[in-house]
Amino acid sequence: MTAATGAAGGSGSTGATGRRASSAAASPLFDRLSATTWIDVAVLTALSLVAVAGFEPAFGHYAFAAAAVGGIVVGGGVALLGRLFRLSWPLTVVIALAAYFLLGTPLALPGQALYGVLPTLDSLSGLVLGAVFGWSDAVTLQAPLEAPPYVAVVPYVAGWLVSLVSVTLAVRWLPRLRHRSAGRAAVLLAGPAALLLAAILLGTRDPFFAGVRGVLFAAVALVWLSWRRGRFARDRVETDAGVRRRRLLGGAAVILGAVAVGALAGSLLAPPAASRFVVRDQITPPFDPLDYPSPLAGFRKYTKDLQKTKLFTVTGLKQGQVVRLATMDSYDGIIWSVAAPGTDTDASGAFELLGSTIPRPPLFTAGGTSTASIDVLGYSDVWLPTLGYTSTLTFDSFQGQDPRSTVRVNTATGTAAVTSGVRDGLSYTVGATAQKVPNDRSLAKVPPAKLTLPPVTNVPDVVSAKAEEYAGSADTAIQKLRNIERSLKSLGYLSHGRASDPVPSRAGEGADRMTDLLSESPMVGDQEQYASAFALMARRLGYPTRVVMGFAPKVTGSTTTVTGDDVTAWDEVAFEGVGWVPFFPTPTKTDAPKNQTTKPKLEPQPQVRQPPPADPRADDLLTPVKTKDNDPKGKASTFQLPAWAWVVLGVVGIPLIAYFVPLLLIAALKRRRRKRRETTGPPDRRAAGAWDELTDGYAELGLTPPERATRLQTASALAQQSAAQNLPVPGDTLQDLARHVDAAVFDGSVVTEERIEHAWTTADETLAEATKAAGPLRARLAAFRYRRARR
Incomplete structure (x- = not known):
């Protein structure tokens, strides 16, 4: 019995093993996706299509449709193929990039393709430029977006990226665990929602069925989340087909009603277009x-x-x-x-x-x-x-x-x-x-x-007066403007201010030049002055x-x-x-006439002998000039440096100022610090000032004196750091100076000037040796540092 059973069991085991082996040998080259996963992919694709429809106001005439829909198909298709053929995600990304460049040319840049399909250098570079710079150009271009050609890559790369990421997560990440499935599905909505937001921000103030698209997007997303939660809930109970059918029909009716009411309300209660926020209105050209x-x-x-x-x-x-x-x-x-x-x-x-x-x-x-x-x-x-x-x-x-x-x-x-x-x-x-x-x-x-x-x-005020005078009593705007135009042309003369012109003419269109033009007789100028005068008078009339x-x-x-x-x-x-x-x-x-100046009549002369009269023409040519203006010394005082000298001064002087001014300022602060420590206060404080000056000098060289330590502990720490940084300062010197200063401060004896001088001399010699050993670069850096020891 046992043997038979064992034989039967062994036979069954062997048969099962054989079936598994044959099944494995006959397994297909790709995996099969569940119906739930296919529904997830379909929902995400539908939401992406609803989102990219918002690009229509920016691109116009559905010119973006091939690129946007093509990008969604390319990205989602590569994600599905990578899962079906069990490809690793790095390999899937590589294939997605290859598909992006291979199919992007006929979908987004067909005008730059060879035979309308094959990629070219221009199309490949356009796919890169569009993905990187197309976003910034899209918010500075005036709609509809048509050129440069790489702007068409924006909806293509947006649809491709969102579909690639969303579908990849739907087929690889979402099916792993059925617990908290609704929460995981909600994460996948981030991609289509970002695409919807991008289409809104890159659009114009005239939306494309904003209410309908918004309600439809929300309805599909909510129904999908509710379906996944009900399908994979832990406490799911089985019901008969009739109950499920009525529940499905009731839910569908509620959704359709919500879409209809929401679309109608969104169309009627939508805020005005002026309040719509789009990026292009916030970007300065x-x-x-x-x-x-x-x-x-x-x-x-x-x-x-x-x-x-x-x-x-x-x-x-x-x-x-x-x-x-x-x-x-x-x-x-x-x-x-x-x-x-x-x-x-x-x-x-x-x-x-x-x-x-x-x-x-x-x-x-x-x-x-x-x-x-x-x-x-x-x-x-x-x-x-x-x-x-x-x-x-x-x-x-x-x-x-x-x-x-x-x-x-x-x-x-x-x-x-x-x-x-x-x-x-x-x-x-x-x-x-x-x-x-x-x-x-x-x-x-x-x-x-x-x-x-x-x-x-x-x-200037003369513009208003001349505007009323030249416009005359005409009743219509065009007649007033023609009167001003004829007055300027008939009363004025043309001169560009060249040496060959009969009458000189000053350049400019400022208020003073307009005053001269309209006040002097005759008027002389060129297009710059007359066009400016006409515009000012017309604007004065409104x-x-x-x-x-x-x-x-x-x-x-x-x-x-x-x-x-x-x-x-x-x-x-x-x-x-x-x-x-x-x-x-x-x-x-x-041929403007020259200005003629009427000379005043001569007054009767008294009956006395007068000197010979001067030539009046010579008097007219004379202009009173101050004597000091003709002084050679005055001319010498107006000497100016040539341009190259200013350049040299700027190139050399600015760095010198930037170097020496901080250096002198810090040196003055250090001298003030030393003088205060050496001369201010009782003798024990002055002796202690030598130690403070030494520790500050070491800190400025780059060492780190302990903040809270005795002088002997500080001397030991500085000696160790000096040895580590090749600063040949004997530790005994620092220890002796620390003991000397401690004795002056704490032993209660009289601190003589000799003890104070000894402390300062030792501190100066020790710091000088350390500075010399530190090298010129480190010494220069120390000269730019300023530290004051804490008490």
């Missing part, structure tokens, strides 16, 4: 126009120094078309300048890094379109010459830093700037749309636009006006060469629903 000189302040540089210099060539310029350089709407009584960043979007300082397609201005009526190619020659500045209102901008060739990453555009003014600089070798193609300008009869019925522009300050600087070359063929003599300036006034209408108040007459 990287380009600050106030860091650079005002363009109009350098107007005379073009008319004098660069008059015949070839600045750039324009291919495709039409007859009568002007080149726009910079727009200014801020005046402080000294210069017209571009407004500071962070001002109203209608102002000239709101520069942003834009995409390849630039939106139209907020106040604009489209006219004709044109495309021109510009090659920079002798021009050098940050302001980029453009035509009209730029709609497209592509750089063909450049030297140095890539301008595509440093170009900033103001859509309201049509002005562009390159923070890395516009210089020789830069070639670019600009597509522009001109402002359609109605005739004056049509504008007579149009009021000026209501815009918030930077204020003008320190305006019209939104700005000054534009650019070039007005004469088109002679397909390619036009622009020189400094072509520089000009004009004004633009905003009209409601129309746009910015240009005005050109600069006169063309150059």
